[in-house]
Amino acid sequence: xxxxxxxxxxxxxxxxxxxxxxxxxxxxxxxxxxxxxxxxxxxxxxxxxxxxxxxxxxxxxxxxxxxxxxxxxxxxxxxxxxxxxxxxxxxxxxxxxxxxxxxxxxxxxxxxxxxxxxxxxxxxxxxxxxxxxxxxxxxxxxxxxxxxxxxxxxxxxxxxxxxxxxxxxxxxxxxxxxxxxxxxxxxxxxxxxxxxxxxxx
Amino acid sequence: xxxxxxxxxxxxxxxxxxxxxxxxxxxxxxxxxxxxxxxxxxxxxxxxxxxxxxxxxxxxxxxxxxxxxxxxxxxxxxxxxxxxxxxxxxxxxxxxxxxxxxxxxxxxxxxxxxxxxxxxxxxxxxxxxxxxxxxxxxxxxxxxxxxxxxxxxxxxxxxxxxxxxxxxxxxxxxxxxxxxxxxxxxxxxxxxxxxxxxxxxxxxxxxxxxxxxxxxxxxxxxxxxxxxxxxxxxxxxxxxxxxxxxxxxxxxxxxxxxxxxxxxxxxxxxxxxxxxxxxxxxxxxxxxxxxxxxxxxxxxxxxxxxxxxxxxxxxxxxxxxxxxxxxxxxxxxxxxxxxxxxxxxxxxxxxxxxxxxxxxxxxxxxxxxxxxxxxxxxxx
Numbered sequence: 001x002x003x004x005x006x007x008x009x010x011x012x013x014x015x016x017x018x019x020x021x022x023x024x025x026x027x028x029x030x031x032x033x034x035x036x037x038x039x040x041x042x043x044x045x046x047x048x049x050x051x052x053x054x055x056x057x058x059x060x061x062x063x064x065x066x067x068x069x070x071x072x073x074x075x076x077x078x079x080x081x082x083x084x085x086x087x088x089x090x091x092x093x094x095x096x097x098x099x100x101x102x103x104x105x106x107x108x109x110x111x112x113x114x115x116x117x118x119x120x121x122x123x124x125x126x127x128x129x130x131x132x133x134x135x136x137x138x139x140x141x142x143x144x145x146x147x148x149x150x151x152x153x154x155x156x157x158x159x160x161x162x163x164x165x166x167x168x169x170x171x172x173x174x175x176x177x178x179x180x181x182x183x184x185x186x187x188x189x190x191x192x193x194x195x196x197x198x199x200x201x
Numbered sequence: 202x203x204x205x206x207x208x209x210x211x212x213x214x215x216x217x218x219x220x221x222x223x224x225x226x227x228x229x230x231x232x233x234x235x236x237x238x239x240x241x242x243x244x245x246x247x248x249x250x251x252x253x254x255x256x257x258x259x260x261x262x263x264x265x266x267x268x269x270x271x272x273x274x275x276x277x278x279x280x281x282x283x284x285x286x287x288x289x290x291x292x293x294x295x296x297x298x299x300x301x302x303x304x305x306x307x308x309x310x311x312x313x314x315x316x317x318x319x320x321x322x323x324x325x326x327x328x329x330x331x332x333x334x335x336x337x338x339x340x341x342x343x344x345x346x347x348x349x350x351x352x353x354x355x356x357x358x359x360x361x362x363x364x365x366x367x368x369x370x371x372x373x374x375x376x377x378x379x380x381x382x383x384x385x386x387x388x389x390x391x392x393x394x395x396x397x398x399x400x401x402x403x404x405x406x407x408x409x410x411x412x413x414x415x416x417x418x419x420x421x422x423x424x425x426x427x428x429x430x431x432x433x434x435x436x437x438x439x440x441x442x443x444x445x446x447x448x449x450x451x452x453x454x455x456x457x458x459x460x461x462x463x464x465x466x467x468x469x470x471x472x473x474x475x476x477x478x479x480x481x482x483x484x485x486x487x488x489x490x491x492x493x494x495x496x497x498x499x500x501x502x503x504x505x506x507x508x509x510x511x512x513x514x515x516x517x518x519x520x521x522x523x524x525x526x527x528x529x530x531x532x533x534x535x536x537x538x539x540x541x542x543x544x545x546x547x548x549x550x551x552x553x554x555x556x557x558x559x560x561x562x563x564x565x566x567x568x569x570x571x572x573x574x575x576x577x578x579x580x581x
Contacts, residue, residue, distance in 0.1 A: 091508055105407060123547070134504050
């Protein structure tokens with residue numbers, strides 16, 4: 001019996017996933033979570049074999065939750081449900097040892113098969129996601145530029161970002177300007193949008 | 202059409218402008234040689250020296266002008282400028298007292314070839330020296346200011362003629378860059394629009410189709426459990442306890458499920474087919490969107506290497522010094538993606554080397570994973 005934890009913030013989809021997996025003879029849903037920051041605690045409590053995580057959740061995104069799981073509960077394999085709109089997330093997912101990366105609009109059979117294969121130790125990655133990631137390319141931003149742009153995406157002003165990251169305001173402006181130019185944005189907002197769409201933030 | 206004609210005219214001007222600048226730059230030295238033969242005070246030897254020196258420096262000067270008019274610095278420009286300066290200055294005592302007029306070409310070349318501030322220094326020094334040198338060579342003191350004026354005015358006119366086509370070239374390059382950026386922006390907009398409109402609409406169709414299929418299936422199952430019509434319902438009414446065959450709405454009678462009994466034959470299959478069709482259309486739409494983007498092979502290989510490395514496969518990318526072809530055929534691209542997907546899925550490969558080689562001018566891609574080597578031809 002494969003013990004599955006499901007983390008999805010949308011109630012209807014979560015219920016549908018639970019109902020779907022409950023129909024499988026070899027699977028048991030042991031936990032349903034609606035926030036990303038609750039995943040680790042729940043997983044430590046119920047010790048699932050596979051954690052099915054939505055990529056966008058309140059509190060903590062699916063990939064960050066997967067990173068925590070990989071560090072604290074290495075025996076639990078993670079499968080992340082994602083959209084095709086952020087192909088850059090595949091790279092981040094591989095870095096945090098996500099074993100499965102499936103698009104949300106895949107047929108239901110893909111999910112159940114994926115859980116079985118992940119539980120058996122295989123890696124499941126949608127070919128469409130690989131194609132999209134190869135087309136989008138790696139992030140052109142350096143780690144520092146990503147950090148500064150992420151801070152700007154949270155609504156912080158230059159002075160606040162400078163304080164947070166222990167940089168001068170001029171340096172923050174330089175990083176932002178470089179990031180805007182590298183991703184081909186018209187301004188800061190556009191650069192944040194492009195980077196988010198590509199999954200670079 | 203008028204836009205295209207305008208573009209063609211501006212391109213023609215751009216092609217002719219450097220030739221015009223070179224022709225004008227040749228005109229003054231040629232006139233200088235003719236004058237060297239025609240001045241009353243000069244003998245034939247002065248004219249011949251002037252002719253020989255001009256023949257030696259003029260090609261170098263025209264080379265500087267030609268490159269500068271194309272907004273480029275001439276290769277080994279400092280050395281050719283040094284030779285030119287040696288010829289002009291060396292001929293000064295031999296080619297007559299009007300020879301310092303040729304300093305106009307020297308200062309123009311200095312400004313085109315030498316980096317600032319050395320170019321300005323040479324310009325000011327040489328231009329200022331023209332009049333005293335002319336005077337020392339026997340030019341009347343009243344003519345010396347005119348010599349200075351002719352050097353300054355001649356060099357200014359030539360520089361204007363050179364800088365104008367150079368500015369046009371830079372403008373054209375900037376225009377091309379802007380056009381490329383506009384195209385990239387437009388592709389991104391199309392991508393976003395398709396994703397927002399078509400993508401969402403089709404996703405919604407697929408989800409609704411699936412949902413309806415499941416609902417109908419479950420209703421049919423309930424009907425069956427209640428001793429009513431089974432899922433494959435041609436004979437619902439024939440079942441015991443249900444409506445007779447002749448009844449048009451058999452499910453509504455005899456306590457059977459209201460909807461369960463009314464499931465038309467084949468509807469769940471039809472809805473499933475609808476969901477499949479929608480999914481296929483969505484994949485087609487995505488493929489079309491991908492068609493707008495043509496990532497370079499190099500970028501794709503670098504991303505592949507990054508992805509494989511992130512998956513724990515030690516990956517080395519070996520690219521030829523001569524560069525990688527920009528575009529590859531869709532089949533080769535698909536083969537590369539399939540291989541990368543397979544490697545990412547298996548994850549059991551410890552290392553991978555991606556090499557681009559060229560045999561008989563035909564580039565090919567090799568992916569070596571331990572013992573196995575996969576070769577992909579890259580027809581452009």
